Amino acid sequence: MKSASVNVRINENIKQHAESILEDLGLSRAVAIDLFYRQIILHNGLPFDLKLNTPPLSTSDFSPSELEDILSRGVEESNNGNGRSAKEFFATLLEE
Incomplete structure (x- = not known):
């Protein structure tokens, strides 16, 4: 299977924190991104809900x-x- 590159810019603190968690899980960044993309395909969209916060009731x-x-x-x-x-x-x- 042919592979492709994905280049992204991300906040350094977010990158470090996420990669620390991935390391604890024994996953590389590439494997995590591959898993994320597979979940997008499986769900036919993002594998989590995106919501706008509703204002509190008054x-x-x-x-x-x-x-x-x-x-x-x-x-x-x-x-x-x-x-x-x-x-x-x-x-x-x-x-x-």
Whole structure:
């Protein structure tokens, strides 16, 4: 089978980080690129989803009655013990 060259420009830090991972996996850059191309063929497109981030919801996205319902459900869940204190929540965030 005839081989072809692929030349790309990429951020040096991304290249080094990716190649370090590939080395740990025992894969060369050429094999990784070949695998990527094969996955493109297999999926008839990119082997992962490309998405635009959707903006976070705002209170203006809801009617007053919808907002009241959402807040009421939150209060009900908290009263039923299905919530966490702010202290617990922020402790979890700091662990990540």
